[in-house]
Amino acid sequence: MTLLTVEDLRISFGDKRAVDGLSFALAAGGSLGIVGESGSGKSTAALALLGLSGGTVSGTIDFDGVDPATVRGSQITMVFQDPLTALSPFHTVGDQIAEVYRLHTGASRKAARDRAVEVLGQVHIADPARRAAAYPHQFSGGMRQRALIAMAIACRPRLIVADEPTTALDVTVQAQILDLLDEVRATTGAALLLISHDLGVVAGSTEQVVVMRHGKAVEQGRTAAVLSAPEAPYTRALLDAVPRPTSRLFTPGEPLLRVQDVRKHFPQPRRGAFRKPPPIRAVDGVSLDVHAGETLGIVGESGTGKTTLARMMVGLTAPSSGRITFDGTDIRRRQGRSVQMVFQDPLSSLNPRRTVGESIADPLRLAGVRDPRARVEGLLDRVGLSASEYDRYPHQLSGGMRQRVGIARAIAPAPRLIVCDEPVSSLDVTTQAQVLALLEELREELGLSLVFVSHDLAVLRQIADRVAVLKDGTVVEIGPTAEVYEQPRHAYTKELLAAVLAVDPAEARRLRTLRS
Incomplete structure (x- = not known):
């Protein structure tokens, strides 16, 4: 009926x-x-x-x-x-x-x-x-x-x-x-x-x-x-446009960014006369390296400490203990703009009162470029936008266009490492594919290293050379992408893989049966 x-x-x-x-x-x-x-x-x-x-x-x-x-x-x-x-x-x-x-x-x-x-x-x-x-x-x-x-x-x-x-x-x-x-x-x-x-x-x-x-x-x-x-x-x-596994030969270079036993604990306020509660252990003893020229994926559910770790990698958040170095120098004392970040929500990370061109120009002005408009228009063209977008405001652009602006701003000062925090999580599948392709092109063209934070394992399988699985603030598994996906060792990694959505209805039903 x-x-x-x-x-x-x-x-x-x-x-x-x-x-x-x-x-x-x-x-x-x-x-x-x-x-x-x-x-x-x-x-x-x-x-x-x-x-x-x-x-x-x-x-x-x-x-x-x-x-x-x-x-x-x-x-x-x-x-x-x-x-x-x-x-x-x-x-x-x-x-x-x-x-x-x-x-x-x-x-x-x-x-x-x-x-x-x-x-x-x-x-x-x-x-x-x-x-x-x-x-x-x-x-x-x-x-x-x-x-x-x-x-x-x-x-x-x-x-x-x-x-x-x-x-x-x-x-x-x-x-x-x-x-x-x-x-x-x-x-x-x-x-x-x-x-x-x-x-x-x-x-x-x-x-x-x-x-x-x-x-x-x-x-x-x-x-x-x-x-x-x-x-x-x-x-x-x-x-x-659906993310698919890629196979590429990758020879890791020297370690560029080193994270050594890093912890970040957030104290909780005392409630009345009760004993002060223990701190929230957002990141709890993480050690890993990001090699020159590689894309390292960091995956985990919400609340596992991915974003906190990413912010510490670029020096926006200070660790409670441990050490993060970039090319041998403490990340908080580094000179220049060698590490940049692409944020999850480009609308909230761009100033709504300034044109997107002016936002991209900021790091260039800090680097001493007096009239950066021509450089910014070139960057807009490089990320697939028209030079005429310079004078538009963030709310006048689509979500995918705003994320491209965020990428243009990140590559403006010619960094060696870009940390991307969930850059495609709220984009539709075709826009997501375009942004991933753009990041891969820029990595190869500019010789960048990337840290790609995501909760989507399908995305990471397409773009990452190695994957680190984060749970409760600790790395439970790390290794080459194909190895982690095809031969997962930790139960949590297996749970994440069972939750991946498949576009083949028969495979989707098989995964649902596996989860249940």
Whole structure:
């Protein structure tokens, strides 16, 4: 039985056509993925199903014979991309779930509170009665996403719309959320509409897929058929952009950066009359070398100390103990701009009040270049941007363009080492492939060494010569990339590899079985 039918859906914002003639159908209890790059119209189409898209909407959206907007929140629910902004910071998680349940069912306060605790337990949040009294900021990113899923299933809906539910989550949490959505489908009978820019996300979680570009469906059909034998050139381009293992011969040079038994502990404040709690051991005895000309990958889940270690490598954070040297000199006493960093979020690392050209020019001015505009325009061209972007502001650029600006700023003072902290974690698959290719080109052309921090093992397998696996602030495994991936020794490394998403539906199901 068909539950949802969308025919010739068109959504316009002024003269901009965001969705252009989209049609698809979803069976009761079925699953359908909509994939495409940022700006393809997939999220706008999903919001239109709940009457939340805004703009001028035409076409037909039929939900089992009724207007879906009339059953929003009860029979159709949504899991939003960013749970921290979707949840109110002023109310407990349990109260927010209970409020949704009372609003749509008319239940008593006690029944609503009981239902909130019940669904938190269903999404595998430990001690749900206690955690229901916690606020969103007291939950991790994965727990907040679980809370949103709990809110979505509270009213026992027939359709769950999940809009990029795993974006920016680390690889194991991402796998857990996808496994949870699959479990919710199996236990509740709800249909699932999954929106993503990642083909690996939809491969193991959906039966049907729609590929969107510029607001139009360029291909649709059974997920296994579309991903194994795509017909549209754009679908093939998306598949080609998926990170794949590379094999290159690498002869390590002399150690350039040395990290020797480095620790970083953050003291916690005393709470009332209680004894002062022990410090947070963000990095706890890490030793490793970065060789000239190599790309060293550092992988681990959120909270394992990756970013803290990266900041210490460039001298932005002082270690509590241990020593970091660059070419034999303490990293905090080095002269010049020999080590640079590309940050995870280019929007927050660029000054919103200054043009991107002026931000790139800063390190050149510090190096004594009086009129750096010509040099900056050359750098913009080198990273694949137009020289005319010099006078634009960060908010006027796309995410991929902003990351290119961050890379241009990093290479401006001609460094010998660049530390990249999750530089592609929030980019769609094609933009991610472009940024990775750019970094590899620059490494070869400029003779750079790279440290590439990521939670995505597929990305590291493509770009890194060696990989260090970080857990609880310590390196549990380090070695050549192929060796770590094909013959992992530590149980944590094996767990990370089992959570990697595959674009082959059969392989995705095999990995899910392995995880369970």
